[in-house]
Amino acid sequence: MTALSVNINKFALVRNARGANMPDIINISKKCLQYGADGITVHPRPDERHAKFSDLEPLKNLISKYRNKEFNIEGYPSDNFIKKVINVKPNQVTLVPDPPGALTSSFGWDCEKNKTFLTDVVQKFQTNNIRVSLFINPSIKTLENLDKISTNRVELYTYDYAHNYSKNKSEAIKSYIKVSSYLKNKFPHIELNAGHDLNLENLDYFLKSIDNIKEVSIGHALICDTFEFGLENTIKKYLEISSRL
Ligand code: PXP
Numbered sequence: 001m002t003a004l005s006v007n008i009n010k011f012a013l014v015r016n017a018r019g020a021n022m023p024d025i026i027n028i029s030k031k032c033l034q035y036g037a038d039g040i041t042v043h044p045r046p047d048e049r050h051a052k053f054s055d056l057e058p059l060k061n062l063i064s065k066y067r068n069k070e071f072n073i074e075g076y077p078s079d080n081f082i083k084k085v086i087n088v089k090p091n092q093v094t095l096v097p098d099p100p101g102a103l104t105s106s107f108g109w110d111c112e113k114n115k116t117f118l119t120d121v122v123q124k125f126q127t128n129n130i131r132v133s134l135f136i137n138p139s140i141k142t143l144e145n146l147d148k149i150s151t152n153r154v155e156l157y158t159y160d161y162a163h164n165y166s167k168n169k170s171e172a173i174k175s176y177i178k179v180s181s182y183l184k185n186k187f188p189h190i191e192l193n194a195g196h197d198l199n200l201e202n203l204d205y206f207l208k209s210i211d212n213i214k215e216v217s218i219g220h221a222l223i224c225d226t227f228e229f230g231l232e233n234t235i236k237k238y239l240e241i242s243s244r245l
Helices: 009-016 025-034 053-065 079-088 114-124 159-164 169-187 203-209 220-229 231-242
Strands: 003-007 038-041 070-075 092-097 133-138 153-157 191-195 213-218
Touching: 003 070, 003 191, 003 220, 003 231, 009 038, 009 203, 009 220, 009 231, 025 038, 025 053, 025 231, 038 159, 038 213, 053 070, 053 079, 053 220, 070 079, 079 114, 092 114, 114 133, 153 213, 159 169, 169 203, 203 213, 203 231, 213 220, 220 231
Parallel strands: 003 038, 003 213, 038 070, 070 092, 092 133, 133 153, 153 191, 191 213
Antiparallel strands: none
């Protein structure tokens, strides 16, 4: 079974377009959890065009009312991000190497080049009881010193898989199977998340091909699906795939 964390950034983007609290992302998050989602993810960017840093505390208050539901905050670990996330203490922080103006996360960490920086940052979160996940490419050469960084989890960046899925899904999944087997053998204590461009079409094959994914975080496609199916039905459709034992 894989946990489904709903990334609500795009709901926040719509809210921000008019400067009023519509849609109310606390209410949307509450519904996502009531309909069965296992958690909520936000990615407060430096320009706050999606979720804002001021959204973090109310979201934490909401999510902590539920048993076994998790709050995941993604972002580049700037000093400001580190301070604000430690204040809020989510269950998990997912660190991405995005530059400030990035449209969306488009690559994972080079763990060799950023070893010292990441080791220090990961420790800061962990001493505050926040589980850390590092966003990574499906490429073994960027992961060789992962044990030194001591992350709890890694999140596989699934853009390449998603974009090659319709051409040849067994080819598209190959590098992901390779990396997940490498991690399982070399660092069995590091757990695996996945995310980016996953959708109702490609999620099932991904989860059937890699059996140990702890959590998927899904935003863009899930929110687009709500226009067609409504929020409750959309969450159920994703759960039917992710929660299959
Ligand atoms: N994981 C990370 C690190 C992300 O930055 C994003 C997008 O904010 C996602 C997962 C979710 O991607 P998508 O919106 O394509 O589902």
